[in-house]
Amino acid sequence: MPELSTIAIIGAGQMGGGIAQAAATSALRAIVHDPFPGALDKCKALHAKLLARAVEKGKMSQPDADAARARISYTPNLDDLRPAQWVIEAVVEDAKVKKDLFARLAALFPDPAVVLATNTSSISITEIATAAGPAPSQARVVGMHFFNPVPVMQLVEVIPGLATSPEVTERTVALAARLGKTPLKANDRAGFVSNRVLMPMINEAFYAWMEGVADPDAIDGIMKLGCNFPMGPLRLADFIGLDTCAHIMNVLADGLNSERYRPCPLLKQLVTAGRLGDKSGRGVFEYPGR
Numbered sequence: 146m147p148e149l150s151t152i153a154i155i156g157a158g159q160m161g162g163g164i165a166q167a168a169a170t171s172a173l174r175a176i177v178h179d180p181f182p183g184a185l186d187k188c189k190a191l192h193a194k195l196l197a198r199a200v201e202k203g204k205m206s207q208p209d210a211d212a213a214r215a216r217i218s219y220t221p222n223l224d225d226l227r228p229a230q231w232v233i234e235a236v237v238e239d240a241k242v243k244k245d246l247f248a249r250l251a252a253l254f255p256d257p258a259v260v261l262a263t264n265t266s267s268i269s270i271t272e273i274a275t276a277a278g279p280a281p282s283q284a285r286v287v288g289m290h291f292f293n294p295v296p297v298m299q300l301v302e303v304i305p306g307l308a309t310s311p312e313v314t315e316r317t318v319a320l321a322a323r324l325g326k327t328p329l330k331a332n333d334r335a336g337f338v339s340n341r342v343l344m345p346m347i348n349e350a351f352y353a354w355m356e357g358v359a360d361p362d363a364i365d366g367i368m369k370l371g372c373n374f375p376m377g378p379l380r381l382a383d384f385i386g387l388d389t390c391a392h393i394m395n396v397l398a399d400g401l402n403s404e405r406y407r408p409c410p411l412l413k414q415l416v417t418a419g420r421l422g423d424k425s426g427r428g429v430f431e432y433p434g435r
Contacts, residue, residue, distance in 0.1 A: 149320065150174055153229035155246065157181075157188035157219070160264055161235035163295025166192055167324045169216040170205070170296075176226055177219045185219040192217060195296065223253065231320065233289060235264040238392055243268065244276035247286065251277040260313055262289040266389075267340050267396040270306035270333045283308035287317050290337065291326075293385075301326040306333050335400025336393065344393050344406075347385075350378035351409035354429075361429050379429040382412075383422030387429075391416050 150173060154165045157179035165175040165188070179185050196214055199205040205213075226232065232250055236242055243263060250261050263273050265288060274286035288304030301321040305314045314330070321328035331337040336344060350364050359367070365377020382390050391408040398406035415421075415428060422428030426435040 147230065149230050151176065151229045151231075153178060153226040153232045154235060155179075155223075155226075155232065155250075156235035156264075157184040158235065159293055160291060160295060161233075162188040162191055163293065164233055164235060164264070164291055165217050166195060166213070166296050167291075167326070169213040170209075171324050173216065173323075175217045176229055177217060178221070178223060178226055179219075180221050180223075182221055185221060189217075189219055223249065227253065229254075229259070231260045231262065233262045233264060235291075238266060238268065238389060240268050240272060243273050247273055247276040248278075251282050257281060257285055259285065260316060261286050262317065263287075264289060264291055266290055267336045267344075267393045267400075269335070269400065270304050270309065274306045274308055280308050284310040285313050287313050288331075288333070288337070289317055289321065290339070292339070299327050300339075301328045302337050302339060303328045303330050304333055304337055305330075336397045340393050341397065344390060344397060347378045347382050347390055348394055348406075348409050348412065350382070351412045354379065355409060355411040383428035383430055383432075385422070386424055387412060387421050388416045 152168050152173055153176045154161045155178050157177050161177060165177045168175040177185065177188060192214060196205065196210040200207050200210050232254065234243060234246060236246060243265065247261060254261070261277060263270065265273065270286065270288040274283040277283050277286050283306070286306055287309050288302065290302035290304065292298035292300050303314065303317050303321060318328040335341065353359060353364055354361055361379045365379050368374045368377050376384070391412055394406055394408040398404060419425060420427045423432055423435060426432050
């Protein structure tokens with residue numbers, strides 16, 4: 146098996162862009178694909194900004210930053226990903242969208258040595274893998290859950306599906322370590338570990354607000370000062386995206402067959418109103434200018 150040198154990242158949003166930057170600063174070539182040229186332009190500008198900031202802070206030399214930027218390419222065409230030896234999907238958290246994409250990826254990369262990884266934060270790896278075709282192809286599908294912001298956050302949850310081969314799992318662990326991350330394995334259960342624990346806590350913070358236990362500033366302040374959280378649960382929900390939080394809660398409820406995981410009515414109401422958090426300029430809190 147040739148040494149890994151090129152990774153394809155599908156999705157030029159915060160997660161995909163962050164994964165590409167982590168790969169490029171680890172001496173890997175990264176090809177970022179997104180069908181929307183505007184998303185690619187935004188991703189490219191963000192890479193330039195973040196690498197320049199790393200140089201300013203003395204975390205990276207200018208030649209190293211220039212070399213990292215040169216390792217990243219951007220394309221709206223899926224066929225341009227063919228040189229990649231590893232694919233990481235980082236598109237919207239929707240099972241149908243991911244399965245449709247993995248069916249296309251399995252056809253685009255017939256070589257079973259090419260790993261097809263998903264950055265899903267909650268959806269079953271086993272379910273996504275079924276779109277890749279027969280069992281031999283499903284063996285190369287694995288969960289590789291990064292955390293936002295990717296260049297800063299240390300963890301990668303590595304989640305094998307029912308058909309994932311032990312070799313692919315170990316290769317995924319090795320790649321995460323090469324990217325400077327700490328890989329920790331989780332089983333293929335709804336929400337894995339991070340969101341199985343985090344999202345019910347966030348949901349409970351919405352219930353506390355809805356039921357008048359305290360206002361949002363107090364809820365977040367109490368959790369920060371009393372539990373040493375770096376960010377309050379309601380502020381974190383805005384950062385993640387309230388629509389994403391609600392979706393993950395529904396995945397947990399369906400996957401664990403328990404209605405207690407359904408999103409809080411107030412959370413659903415905010416999503417219906419278009420108050421999605423940072424990305425819309427208003428969620429629990431307001432973000433003028435975004």
